[in-house]
Amino acid sequence: MLIDKNLMRLVKIEDVSIETPTVKTIFFKDSLSSVSKPGQFLMVWIPRKEELPLSVMISDKKKYAAITIKKNGYGSTSLFNKDIGDRIGIRGPFGNSFSCNKALNNVIFLGGGTGLVPLVRLLYYIKGYDSKFTFIMGAKTKSEIMFTELINEWAKVKKIDLHIATEDGSLGAKGYPTDILRDFLSVHKDIDMIYTCGPELMMKKAYDLATKYSVHMEASIERYMKCGIGICSSCCINDKLVCVDGTIFNEIKIQKLTEFGVSYRNKSGILTKF
Amino acid sequence: MDYDIPINIAGLDLKNPVIVASGMLGLSQSIFNRLYKIGAGAIVSKSISLLPREGYRNPTIVSVGNMSYINAVGLANPGAESFSTEISKNNGPLLVSLVGSEKSDFSSIVKLFRDHKILGFELNLSCPHVEKMGMEIGDDLNLVYDIIQSIKKETTKPLFVKVGLGKSDIVEVANVAESAGADGITAINTLRAMKIDIETQCPVLENKIGGLSGSAIKPLGIRCVYELSKSLKIPIIGCGGIMTYSDVVEYMMAGASAIQIGSLIGLKGICSVGKIVRSLRSYLEAGNISDIREIIGIAHR
Ligand SMILES: Cc1cc2nc3c(=O)[nH]c(=O)nc-3n(C[C@H](O)[C@H](O)[C@H](O)COP(=O)(O)OP(=O)(O)OC[C@H]3O[C@@H](n4cnc5c(N)ncnc54)[C@H](O)[C@@H]3O)c2cc1C
Numbered sequence: 001m002l003i004d005k006n007l008m009r010l011v012k013i014e015d016v017s018i019e020t021p022t023v024k025t026i027f028f029k030d031s032l033s034s035v036s037k038p039g040q041f042l043m044v045w046i047p048r049k050e051e052l053p054l055s056v057m058i059s060d061k062k063k064y065a066a067i068t069i070k071k072n073g074y075g076s077t078s079l080f081n082k083d084i085g086d087r088i089g090i091r092g093p094f095g096n097s098f099s100c101n102k103a104l105n106n107v108i109f110l111g112g113g114t115g116l117v118p119l120v121r122l123l124y125y126i127k128g129y130d131s132k133f134t135f136i137m138g139a140k141t142k143s144e145i146m147f148t149e150l151i152n153e154w155a156k157v158k159k160i161d162l163h164i165a166t167e168d169g170s171l172g173a174k175g176y177p178t179d180i181l182r183d184f185l186s187v188h189k190d191i192d193m194i195y196t197c198g199p200e201l202m203m204k205k206a207y208d209l210a211t212k213y214s215v216h217m218e219a220s221i222e223r224y225m226k227c228g229i230g231i232c233s234s235c236c237i238n239d240k241l242v243c244v245d246g247t248i249f250n251e252i253k254i255q256k257l258t259e260f261g262v263s264y265r266n267k268s269g270i271l272t273k274f
Numbered sequence: 275m276d277y278d279i280p281i282n283i284a285g286l287d288l289k290n291p292v293i294v295a296s297g298m299l300g301l302s303q304s305i306f307n308r309l310y311k312i313g314a315g316a317i318v319s320k321s322i323s324l325l326p327r328e329g330y331r332n333p334t335i336v337s338v339g340n341m342s343y344i345n346a347v348g349l350a351n352p353g354a355e356s357f358s359t360e361i362s363k364n365n366g367p368l369l370v371s372l373v374g375s376e377k378s379d380f381s382s383i384v385k386l387f388r389d390h391k392i393l394g395f396e397l398n399l400s401c402p403h404v405e406k407m408g409m410e411i412g413d414d415l416n417l418v419y420d421i422i423q424s425i426k427k428e429t430t431k432p433l434f435v436k437v438g439l440g441k442s443d444i445v446e447v448a449n450v451a452e453s454a455g456a457d458g459i460t461a462i463n464t465l466r467a468m469k470i471d472i473e474t475q476c477p478v479l480e481n482k483i484g485g486l487s488g489s490a491i492k493p494l495g496i497r498c499v500y501e502l503s504k505s506l507k508i509p510i511i512g513c514g515g516i517m518t519y520s521d522v523v524e525y526m527m528a529g530a531s532a533i534q535i536g537s538l539i540g541l542k543g544i545c546s547v548g549k550i551v552r553s554l555r556s557y558l559e560a561g562n563i564s565d566i567r568e569i570i571g572i573a574h575r
């Protein structure tokens with residue numbers, strides 16, 4: 001029988017893995033999410049607490065799926081505190097996905113914070129392609145860097161160039177991941193795609209660089225979400241709804257989004273500057 | 275041209291009778307422009323209160339299957355001042371929905387919009403899940419009368435009054451609205467409803483109780499429009515569970531001069547607005563109906 005993806009499904013947390021002191025990956029069984037495309041997200045219900053939009057993470061087990069949560073405020077901390085055996089509700093997967101194109105020669109992934117979740121999932125899916133991969137990740141400090149073990153594991157089979165930037169210089173280069181991207185683009189003229197997800201101001205810098213060097217890009221944009229199904233308009237950016245028209249937009253679409261990197265809607269819908 | 279099914283309602287000329295209901299994509303001018311372009315006959319904004327409201331914590335919308343939802347968004351909106359800036363350059367067919375908790379709120383809000391290029395206003399008397407707003411006002415007939423009069427004092431633009439199924443009789447509330455000077459009635463809003471997750475044994479919506487919309491409420495909407503059109507002289511906009519052109523036709527046969535769609539947009543996406551207009555046009559063409567007014571209230575014969 002066809003499952004209505006909008007109907008909430010209750011799932012049991014089957015496994016948990018600690019990524020950093022404040023980030024956890026939670027595994028559960030759900031066939032709809034397990035076949036979601038890289039970049040799609042779920043609406044995750046933490047009973048009696050909150051519902052949050054979260055990117056789908058990787059699960060190797062058939063019919064299983066995962067989400068990765070960073071402890072932040074009320075909702076995310078409630079989810080972070082859940083453990084094996086606890087139950088959460090999910091609906092989705094929602095949104096479009098990153099394009100996966102075998103013909104790409106030279107691909108850059110640029111991510112920061114929990115923006116890394118959809119990017120590592122995308123890398124997982126396309127790591128078998130013949131393309132060259134460069135992964136640039138950023139964080140405030142060393143303890144917040146995550147998923148490097150995963151990437152290094154995959155790098156044993158296929159070369160993946162991993163670059164790290166921390167704001168305090170405690171690991172990798174001192175500065176922003178976009179500094180690494182800038183230097184990289186000025187040297188390598190054969191890049192054909194930048195996939196990015198993370199803080200919008202970081203993605204805006206990446207967009208400006210991509211435009212300067214005429215490189216294609218796809219960015220996953222985050223907005224405050226309530227319904228996830230395109231009716232409440234809380235997630236709008238210009239005339240697009242991030243939950244259904246996105247979350248992934250390419251450089252041609254971003255060009256028309258004058259609010260990108262400039263303003264977002266707060267919980268009551270007021271356009272607010274970053 | 276594809277979207278032309280001209281209709282006049284309460285003195286307003288609309289290019290077609292398909293209106294986007296309040297609460298659907300109702301916050302941003304850019305989205306309104308997109309909706310006009312894809313065929314909306316008119317749009318009702320999200321209900322606007324004097325001050326900004328963040329609404330309830332998520333989950334605010336839950337699907338209950340059978341093309342129906344329960345929502346308790348909690349009237350989240352940017353407030354009258356921000357919204358008046360948002361729509362200051364509007365020149366499309368927009369109705370501003372009003373919500374408030376006392377009489378003075380409404381006149382203050384209306385003052386901010388009366389010089390804007392908008393069609394008019396819709397008074398939300400029927401939101402079923404926010405205390406002291408919407409329904410609780412709709413149930414107090416004297417207050418309804420006073421509010422409508424105070425709005426009509428501030429503007430000459432048409433005022434639609436959206437009524438729902440509260441404690442008072444819907445026909446009685448609508449009659450009061452008409453006698454107070456309302457130019458049209460919108461019926462119906464969502465109905466108080468609830469969903470409990472049986473495994474965790476807890477209510478799903480953060481607010482616990484919300485409003486039911488979608489297919490489940492259509493027969494109630496049809497009945498209300500049918501009864502209302504028997505006793506009112508002012509036109510009626512039908513709303514509740516409209517999913518296809520045949521639902522539009524059913525509402526119009528019951529007596530609606532125009533209709534609003536809501537949940538359909540969540541189920542079938544933003545393009546469903548234009549699609550329903552086009553299929554309504556095909557229906558009229560196939561039946562050799564040259565003027566859609568021919569079918570309004572036909573079920574009363
Ligand atoms: C498409 C998408 C994918 C996401 N993927 C992940 C992920 O994989 N892992 C992860 O840890 N986080 C992810 N987030 C962010 C996550 O939804 C929450 O914003 C974050 O967990 C903070 O929640 P909180 O309850 O602690 O925030 P609060 O303390 O309540 O608020 C802090 C800030 O978080 C943001 N926020 C809170 N609720 C929402 C919401 N419903 N929609 C959007 N933003 C919100 C707002 O900017 C708010 O100002 C994603 C967001 C979106 C839109």
Ligand SMILES: Cc1cc2nc3c(=O)[nH]c(=O)nc-3n(C[C@H](O)[C@H](O)[C@H](O)COP(=O)(O)O)c2cc1C
Nearest residue numbers: 295296297321345398463487488514515535536537
């Ligand atoms: C998410 C959501 C938000 C709504 N917000 C409002 C609102 O702010 N004001 C209002 O008058 N009606 C609001 N409504 C009610 C709709 O305008 C409409 O009356 C109702 O959904 C029935 O129509 P439908 O079955 O086509 O959805 C809302 C409905 C939904 C589903």
Ligand code: FES
Nearest residue numbers: 228230233235243
């Ligand atoms: S989250 Fe409601 S429209 Fe996107």
